[in-house]
Amino acid sequence: MGSSNGTSNGTGQVFANGKNIDVEKIAVSANLPAQIPALLEQLNADGIGYTITDTEARLKLLETARSLVYALETPREAIIRHCWSESTSYAALETGVDVRLFQALGTDDTPKSVAKLAETTGVDPALLSRLMKHLAAMGAVVETGSDEYAPNGFSKTLTEERYSDAFPLMTSRFTQGIIALPAFFKKNNYRNPTSPTNTAFQMGYNTDMGFFGHIQQEPITAKQFNNHMGVYAQGRPRWMDPGFYPVQEQLIDGAAIGEKDVLLVDVGGSFGHDLSDFRRKWPNAPGKLVLQDLPEVVVSVKEAHSSIEVMAHDFFKEQPVKGARAYYMHSVLHDWPDDVCQKILANLVAAMEPGYSKLLVNENVVPSTGAYWETTSLDMIMMEIGSGERTEHQWHSLLESAGLKIAKIWSAQRGVESLIECELA
Structure with a gap:
């Protein structure tokens, strides 16, 4: 177990910087023992402030609990968790989704036997018994007796397709690309991926087509993807919420916006979740x-609010709406490397009115320290298609290269996308 600054004597001991380190002892000891007392105190303090309705307090308690688990578990336990539990629980969950196990388990808190669940799902009872034991061990269901289980909040949520779609989506269009990342890095001499035409996704799925090409050709994938993105945004602060971005002061006040004027253009806005949410929260906003x-996306938009105009448009082409008060993009630019983003931005810059129009970019801004695990995980997922999340410095560099300047970056909560407010330079 040699390294650039240490050597092994073949007995589990490593000599590093003149010190004898017993790796075998470390492997079965708490990972960060010195942090445990302080984390226990913090957990108690956070627990006192926790209430069911206080989202911020719940998240704080959750983060402390997670940090405590990471400090308490041994390296051996961490290895087994990464290598065994996460992949196998995923397999059990996706199987459960496929056979409608969670619908069979129900939402009424009544325990059900494996025999009854097997009868409903058509799964071999011996197989289902093994799957259920692992799902219970991983906290996906509640074990109430021998071969008897009840639902919890997680399993109840999976009874609805918009939540359960995440599992087949990841398997069919993400997982193989993620698994291919180490081989892809090695093949490309460990260079940072920046090409949408040479990706781990293509290697993992043995295809010449990019991820978005598959979405455009596969209605099921498109549906699952949009469901998953809707769930991802659920329960998180939105930029138009009070205390996040001051909509009235920044967009409405001081701007003469009539009924026929455009207040906001959602570029690449999918089925219109963001605009619908905006109209619901700002019913009296003008324009x-x-x-x-x-076209293949917006054709499926149903029952849009009367103030929302649905328009087929490819953002790689000229922007047809000129001089809008604001152009908005949610998680669009993270799909593409800088050179492609510059082409997208050029079409918006050309349509913006100097001194009036704004560009609102709703994206992650990765902090220099203390990045949240959802953000870093998403960065790895985007890495497989040749793009990624960006730091504040990278956002400045990209947007300024397109003729824009950042007026302010508005943020609400750790791990939640910021709103980057831009103007013409």
């Missing part, structure tokens, strides 16, 4: 809202 996406 029109315009939803833009590819």
Whole structure:
């Protein structure tokens, strides 16, 4: 177990910087023992402040509990968790989704036997018994007796397709690309991926087509992807919420916006979740809202608010709406490397009115320290398609290269996308 600054004597001991380190002892000891007393005190303090309705307090308690688990578990336990539990629980969960196990388990808190669940799902009772034991061990269901189980909040949520779609989506269009990342890095001499045409996704799925090409050609994948993105945004602060971005002061006040004027253009806005949410929260905001996406996407938009105009548009082409008060993009630019983003931005810059129009970019801004695990995980997922999340410095560099300047970056909560407010330079 040699390294650049240490050597092994073959007995589990490593000599590093003149010190004898017993790796075998470390492997079965708490990972960060010195942090445990302080984390226990913090857990108690956070627990006192916790209430069911206080989201911020709940998240704080959850983060402390997670840090305590990481400090308490041994390196051996961490290895087994990464290598065994996460992949196998995923396999059990996706199987459960496929056979409608969670619908069979129900939402009424009544325990059900494996025999009854096997009868409902058509799964071999011996197989289902093994799957259920692992799902219970991983906290996905509640074990109430021998081969008897009851639902919890997680399993109840999976009874609805918009939540359970995440599992087949990841397997069919993400997982193989993620697994291929180490081989892809090695093949490309460990260079940072920046090409949408040479990706781990293509290697993992043995295809010449990019991820978004598959989405455009596969209705099931498109549905699952949009469901998953809707769930991802659920329960998180939105930029138009009070205390996040001051909509009234920044967008409405001081701007003469009539009924026929466009207040906001959602570029690449999918099915219009963001605009619908904006209209619901700001019912009296003046002007029109315009939803833009590819023709095959917007054709499925149903029951849009009367103030929302649905428009087929490819953001790689000239922006047809000129001089809108604001152009908005949610998790669009993280899909593409800088050179491609510059082409997208050029079309928006050309449509913006100097001194009036704004560009609102709703994206992660990765902090220099203390990045949240959801953000770093998403960065790894985007890495497989040749793009990624960006730091504040990287956002400045990209946007300024396109003729824009950042007026302010508005943020609400750790791990939640910021709103980057831009103007023409």
